Amino acid sequence: MTTVSTASTLGGTSSLRKAKDRTATTLIWLSFGVALVPLVWLLWTVVAKGLHAVTRHGWFTRSQRGITYREPGGGAWHAVVGTLEQVALCTAISVPIAVLVAIYLVEYGRGPLARATTFMVDILTGIPSIVASLFIYAAFITTFGGQRAGWLVSLALVMLMIPVVVRTTEEMLKLVPNELREASYALGVPKWKTITRIVLPTAASGIITGVVLGIARVAGETAPLLILVGYSPNRNYNLFSGPQGSLPGMIKDQFSNLGNTHVLINGHPATVHWAANRMWGAALTLIVLVMALNLTARLIARRSKVS
Amino acid sequence: MTERTRPPGGAGEPDGFGDPLDQLTERPGFFAPSVGPVIGSAQPLAVSTLEQESPVFGAGSVDLGTPPGRVRIGDRVMHGLTAGAGAFVVLLIALVALFLLIKAIPSITSDRDNFLTSRNWDVDGTVLHYGVLPLLWTTVLISLLAMVLAVPVAIGIALFITQYAPKRLARPVAYVVDLLAAVPSIIYGIWGIAVLAPWMQPFANWISRHLGGFPLFADKNVQYGTVFTGGVVLAVMILPIITAVGRDVFERTPTANIEAAWALGATRWEMIRLSVLPHGRPGLVSGAMLGLGRALGETIAISLILSKVSNAGPFSWSIFDGGETFASKIANSASEFNTPKQTGAFIVAGLVLFVLTFAVNAAARAIVNRRREFS
Numbered sequence: 312m313t314t315v316s317t318a319s320t321l322g323g324t325s326s327l328r329k330a331k332d333r334t335a336t337t338l339i340w341l342s343f344g345v346a347l348v349p350l351v352w353l354l355w356t357v358v359a360k361g362l363h364a365v366t367r368h369g370w371f372t373r374s375q376r377g378i379t380y381r382e383p384g385g386g387a388w389h390a391v392v393g394t395l396e397q398v399a400l401c402t403a404i405s406v407p408i409a410v411l412v413a414i415y416l417v418e419y420g421r422g423p424l425a426r427a428t429t430f431m432v433d434i435l436t437g438i439p440s441i442v443a444s445l446f447i448y449a450a451f452i453t454t455f456g457g458q459r460a461g462w463l464v465s466l467a468l469v470m471l472m473i474p475v476v477v478r479t480t481e482e483m484l485k486l487v488p489n490e491l492r493e494a495s496y497a498l499g500v501p502k503w504k505t506i507t508r509i510v511l512p513t514a515a516s517g518i519i520t521g522v523v524l525g526i527a528r529v530a531g532e533t534a535p536l537l538i539l540v541g542y543s544p545n546r547n548y549n550l551f552s553g554p555q556g557s558l559p560g561m562i563k564d565q566f567s568n569l570g571n572t573h574v575l576i577n578g579h580p581a582t583v584h585w586a587a588n589r590m591w592g593a594a595l596t597l598i599v600l601v602m603a604l605n606l607t608a609r610l611i612a613r614r615s616k617v618s
Numbered sequence: 619m620t621e622r623t624r625p626p627g628g629a630g631e632p633d634g635f636g637d638p639l640d641q642l643t644e645r646p647g648f649f650a651p652s653v654g655p656v657i658g659s660a661q662p663l664a665v666s667t668l669e670q671e672s673p674v675f676g677a678g679s680v681d682l683g684t685p686p687g688r689v690r691i692g693d694r695v696m697h698g699l700t701a702g703a704g705a706f707v708v709l710l711i712a713l714v715a716l717f718l719l720i721k722a723i724p725s726i727t728s729d730r731d732n733f734l735t736s737r738n739w740d741v742d743g744t745v746l747h748y749g750v751l752p753l754l755w756t757t758v759l760i761s762l763l764a765m766v767l768a769v770p771v772a773i774g775i776a777l778f779i780t781q782y783a784p785k786r787l788a789r790p791v792a793y794v795v796d797l798l799a800a801v802p803s804i805i806y807g808i809w810g811i812a813v814l815a816p817w818m819q820p821f822a823n824w825i826s827r828h829l830g831g832f833p834l835f836a837d838k839n840v841q842y843g844t845v846f847t848g849g850v851v852l853a854v855m856i857l858p859i860i861t862a863v864g865r866d867v868f869e870r871t872p873t874a875n876i877e878a879a880w881a882l883g884a885t886r887w888e889m890i891r892l893s894v895l896p897h898g899r900p901g902l903v904s905g906a907m908l909g910l911g912r913a914l915g916e917t918i919a920i921s922l923i924l925s926k927v928s929n930a931g932p933f934s935w936s937i938f939d940g941g942e943t944f945a946s947k948i949a950n951s952a953s954e955f956n957t958p959k960q961t962g963a964f965i966v967a968g969l970v971l972f973v974l975t976f977a978v979n980a981a982a983r984a985i986v987n988r989r990r991e992f993s
Contacts, residue, residue, distance in 0.1 A: 328885055335887035339782055343791060346861075349854045350798050353809045408703050415700035430706035430983070437908065437979035438714070438972070439915020441945040444970040446714045449721040453958055473707065503696035504689035531802020534945070537952040559804045559918070566808055566922060570871045587812075594805050605800045608811025609793070 364559035364592025409476035479521025715945035725962025755942035763849030776864030807922030843925030856909035863905025907982035
């Protein structure tokens with residue numbers, strides 16, 4: 312064993328070795344600090360800069376309709392609705408497919424199809440969101456002549472959500488003790504009923520964790536929004552036609568207009584930062600949404616029956 | 619498997635489902651010692667080959683209320699549904715490749731330049747002159763920079779969590795690193811350009827003033843929106859992925875190896891160098907490649923951070939220059955998707971990106987899976 316042959320040359324603990332050990336320890340503690348810095352810094356920035364906009368009256372009830380980048384006011388309701396609708400449609404499509412794929416891989420998966428599926432789920436995990444969006448664009452807009460709309464965003468998000476849910480569900484199904492399945496079979500319960508009545512309920516909390524993590528993963532995706540739907544500052548509850556607002560879209564929109572800062576107040580030039588204000592406000596709203604989903608997922612996972 | 623149907627009268631629930639044990643014991647040959655019961659077999663195929671009259675435990679697909687060996691309709695539906703979902707995923711990837719290819723080919727053939735090596739991007743007119751070389755360079759440069767910064771830190775954090783941190787601290791730390799992955803990339807983008815970039819500018823200036831002789835560090839007079847800024851932000855974004863994989867492999871270091879190192883009087887660092895790191899190396903390589911795959915495809919953060927620059931001058935090697943990656947180019951130009959030919963040029967860029975990430979991810983998975991077979 313290489314470990315032994317190399318290690319046997321170690322003598323007593325010389326000062327050099329001690330120094331090396333101490334350096335390594337310092338560096339490793341330091342790297343932990345390095346990871347903390349950006350997270351704390353980023354969260355602090357978003358909260359500090361975004362709180363003002365979010366706590367304004369009407370942030371969660373009004374849209375940006377008719378409000379220019381040089382004036383205050385309006386809210387993010389149009390964006391919240393858009394994001395929720397797009398993510399809801401995406402979840403409704405992805406979850407059944409993903410859970411079925413996971414069941415196939417754990418309960419049935421043998422042979423070439425199962426191997427191909429595992430491999431393709433891995434590839435899907437790594438597929439860039441912009442490529443998924445381009446695919447939906449090429450398929451639905453250039454080939455079938457569709458119009459840009461919210462539901463196409465949901466379709467692109469489906470491709471990003473499926474692998475997350477498949478992976479977590481798969482892990483959870485594997486954790487279900489085989490004894491439960493065997494006990495069920497021993498009572499003559501058919502396999503499909505064992506899966507739907509025994510295996511899935513046992514793994515339910517873990518599956519829900521996966522779904523929530525998947526939702527958190529896609530809620531902040533921006534690339535599909537740029538390609539597949541126009542941004543609208545007005546309310547649009549219809550997923551299937553017209554431009555639609557969304558939180559990442561709103562951040563991008565306000566970001567593109569950060570330069571609109573010069574106004575005349577009583578004839579005197581002045582500088583305002585309403586676009587920046589709303590951009591950080593939308594960012595805070597989005598991050599709170601995503602973080603809340605993440606924490607929920609952790610809490611559900613902690614109560615899980617199987618892990 | 620042969621075609622099987624339920625016997626007449628057996629629709630819905632199997633007759634004996636209410637109390638299958640009664641029925642079991644009534645059946646002839648239940649205690650026959652000749653055929654051992656197959657306990658816990660989840661494989662219906664294996665069952666149908668057994669002797670027809672023998673009772674089988676755990677063969678979930680065999681309906682005890684019907685003549686043995688028949689597969690329930692519910693099981694066939696379930697198997698079909700799940701296999702169909704699996705096939706759908708496989709089909710989906712095939713469709714992505716197919717559609718991108720179909721839409722890209724007309725644009726590649728009508729490109730007057732070589733689509734891989736040209737530095738032009740002129741897709742507005744009827745004649746296309748474009749190539750993805752600058753996109754490829756910026757994409758690879760920014761991703762490699764992110765890797766160089768992220769991999770050592772990720773290894774450090776993974777070692778911290780698995781080898782150094784007290785148990786109480788390890789879980790929260792792991793959770794904090796996972797939270798980094800939860801932050802939406804557009805928020806990394808606005809934070810990177812509005813907060814991080816001004817803060818790093820003096821540092822960037824210092825490097826380019828002292829090391830500007832190297833083409834890689836030459837000063838290009840780009841404020842804030844440089845490959846350098848983008849690389850640092852990307853490094854933060856891919857940190858959780860690499861850390862997660864690293865944590866996973868370090869945790870699985872065989873205790874025997876660790877204890878052998880301790881027994882030889884190794885210091886903690888020597889123990890790590892002798893047993894933990896060698897064991898985790900393949901896992902780390904694949905984790906780094908997963909991170910690379912993520913970095914190559916990152917869109918909106920890079921699109922917000924990088925300044926667009928003209929490709930007219932001599933080729934720029936510098937990390938203190940702006941540019942566009944595949945993903946950011948497509949995102950920036952999303953409003954210009956007017957004619958099919960023009961859109962095709964961007965789809966070509968997407969196709970090259972797809973091939974690139976596919977290759978990187980497949981290689982990473984291959985390394986992980988090969989490792990799994992041995993351990």
